[in-house]
Amino acid sequence: MARSILVVDDEASIIQSLDGVLSDEGFDVQNAGNGMEALEKIEDEIPDLVLLDIWMPDLDGIETLVKIKESHPHLQVVMMSGHGTIETAVKATKLGAYDFIEKPLSLEKVLLTIQNALEHKRLEEEISLLKEKGKHRITGTSEAIRDLKAQIRIVAPTNAWVLISGENGTGKELVAHTIHQLSRRSHKPMVEVNCAAIPEELIESELFGHEKGAFTGAGAMKRGKFDLAHEATLFLDEIGDMSLKAQSKTLRILQEQKFERVGGSKTIHVDVRVIAATNKDLEAEIEKGTFREDLYFRLNVIPIRVPPLRERAEDIPELLEEFTEEVSLNTSLPSKGFSEDAIRLLKRYHWPGNVRELKNLVERLVIMTSSDEIRPADIPPPFNQGEGSHGGPEASLEDFDTYREARAEFERVFIARKLREFNGNVSQTAEAIGIERSNLHKKIKAYGLDTGR
């Protein structure tokens, strides 16, 4: 695809000659005679590079540069400066311009600078995509996770729309990123929209964009996320919170791959793959009349369910390892490990906030624990109270290798249960189970139990 260049200069002769030369070189050239016009053109379609004259009436090159960088920090801008404005040009590079070329223009220099700037941009994009790739890894080897990974491998290279469902913090966003990265669209970044975070009256303009003056406050034309995700992937997070109106427009794109901006009549064709996610039960939302059944069926062609953490407790040791390493890397604290019985304790908690909850706890423990091994006594409630009461898995006999471990576990579960029975009253519990109060206190502390008081 031809790279596009926007030439901004108030001198018609410069525009004309650059247009000729750059077009001959195979660039797609656009022009603007002043700063305002340049900003409008950029809003309309982001070029790969802007050649920007410094001295222009009204909005000068520097002011224009500042405005461009505000809304498009990664857009490459090369300044063109006449005699005596070199200082200004230097200032421009500090403000984010890639380089500057002196006037009168040497065409050789112009072409060389443009090539450099575009190459630089390409490398930057490559690096950020690589970083992005390294960031997302689904950890776990449980059957549930192996299943999930297998499904992802199958759907990723297709263009099929995907609906990801799962409880809070199970990794839905992570799954969406992974699908995008394994898809044929991964050379472009995934565009994300959190449907729950946008006020209902703005969601349409956010998704589809709006024309200038479409409503009060719509000063300039704005491209919507569907536009921006052309040839890439659009991630509609929390789709269950989308308004019915936005749902019906989204359904139309799904069917026809085209739409109009708010307040506009021009039909825009796009090639967008949508990945949607929700923690709601969409079938229940359909019953209530808040989610369109037809959209649900179109989206749900490929449903992916991300299993809650309590259904794959065997992944916990691996996740703990990954997160402790991550935290110590980020905080430069020494790496820590979890003792066997601490891991066993965490495996029995029911994790209503799933992997995110586990990650937050690890961060807290790595920072707060002074020894390099995290033990049951370091684990605060409610995380140390998994034992059956929340429907989490009970310890089973196979979990233990030694008599000592098995006995300790029995003791912990027994005391926790009795404590609950007596509402955390240590004296009453001690009396009821027939041990010394001080002895019970020691055990409560050792097992990190919560008396609820």
Ligand SMILES: Nc1ncnc2c1ncn2[C@@H]1O[C@H](COP(=O)(O)OP(=O)(O)OP(=O)(O)O)[C@@H](O)[C@H]1O
């Ligand atoms: N299998 C996994 N391996 C490694 N990290 C994971 C895994 N699952 C989730 N995470 C991490 O847990 C955190 C929460 O995941 P994510 O944001 O993808 O969840 P979500 O389902 O989108 O949550 P929400 O419902 O709150 O939007 C993130 O930091 C993510 O990187």
Ligand SMILES: [Mg+2]
């Ligand atoms: Mg999410």
